[in-house]
Amino acid sequence: MRYFEVPEPRGVAVIVHGAGEHSGRYHWLIEKWNLHGFDCLIGDLPGQGESRGKRGHIDSFKQYIKTVDRWLKQARSKQLPIVLVGHSMGGLIAIRTLIERDNSFIEAVVLSAPCLQLHMPVSPPKKAAAKVLNHVAPTFSMQSGLKPELTTRSEIVREEYAKDPLRVTKVSARWYHELSKAMLQTRRYPEKVPNIPILLLVAGDDQVVDSSAAFTWFNHLDVSHKMVKEWNGLYHELYNEPEKEEVFRYTIGFVNMLIR
Numbered sequence: 001m002r003y004f005e006v007p008e009p010r011g012v013a014v015i016v017h018g019a020g021e022h023s024g025r026y027h028w029l030i031e032k033w034n035l036h037g038f039d040c041l042i043g044d045l046p047g048q049g050e051s052r053g054k055r056g057h058i059d060s061f062k063q064y065i066k067t068v069d070r071w072l073k074q075a076r077s078k079q080l081p082i083v084l085v086g087h088s089m090g091g092l093i094a095i096r097t098l099i100e101r102d103n104s105f106i107e108a109v110v111l112s113a114p115c116l117q118l119h120m121p122v123s124p125p126k127k128a129a130a131k132v133l134n135h136v137a138p139t140f141s142m143q144s145g146l147k148p149e150l151t152t153r154s155e156i157v158r159e160e161y162a163k164d165p166l167r168v169t170k171v172s173a174r175w176y177h178e179l180s181k182a183m184l185q186t187r188r189y190p191e192k193v194p195n196i197p198i199l200l201l202v203a204g205d206d207q208v209v210d211s212s213a214a215f216t217w218f219n220h221l222d223v224s225h226k227m228v229k230e231w232n233g234l235y236h237e238l239y240n241e242p243e244k245e246e247v248f249r250y251t252i253g254f255v256n257m258l259i260r
Helices: 023-035 062-076 089-100 124-136 155-163 173-188 211-219 244-256
Strands: 002-004 011-016 038-042 082-087 106-112 141-143 170-172 198-203 226-231
Touching: 002 023, 011 023, 011 062, 011 089, 023 038, 023 244, 038 062, 062 082, 062 089, 082 089, 089 106, 089 173, 106 244, 124 173, 170 173, 173 211, 198 211, 198 244, 211 226, 226 244
Parallel strands: 011 038, 011 082, 082 106, 106 198, 198 226
Antiparallel strands: 002 038, 141 170
């Protein structure tokens, strides 16, 4: 976990990265938050990046929730308004953390292409195999299928990600089981989301997650302040797309309405 400070901060952005990646891929986004007066707190999730444990594996999705909850408590110690930012699986983790842990001190939530359902459905035989392996060999790993060319249109980012030594390309049967369960629970019970301002950012050409699942979930949220923006033609990693400056301007505009 790393903390990036600015002089006289007006808030803290707690950033939760997605599956297969790590905190080191967020330098640009951290700089943008810093430029707008926000400290940033970010770390590597269990089994990802430089964190401990088997890469691409968790015993329970609650490990992610526990980790993010710890980050939020660290941010809370600064006694500043907190913005929780989650990308892809990080968005799913952010939602589960809001539901399952104390959330009263969070001022706003930004969800970038949250993983509520995968874009490419897993075949029935693979699902059946994963179900069996979850019980008999939970750490058995398989290729995730998350290719750099599916995540962004930026050739530079694709090349960097393809060569990234911290990139996780294999996931365990237990990881897939826990992810699937968390996605289903989140889609099924949108009413459990607390009344906190939420911004949903959707990639119009997302080839990693199913954007329609995010729209359906969002439309059933019972919160007093929610906004959604679909970015036509953009790929999954909205903050790594050529239009990333525009995406961030929209993001900070939402936050500025809540935090002066």
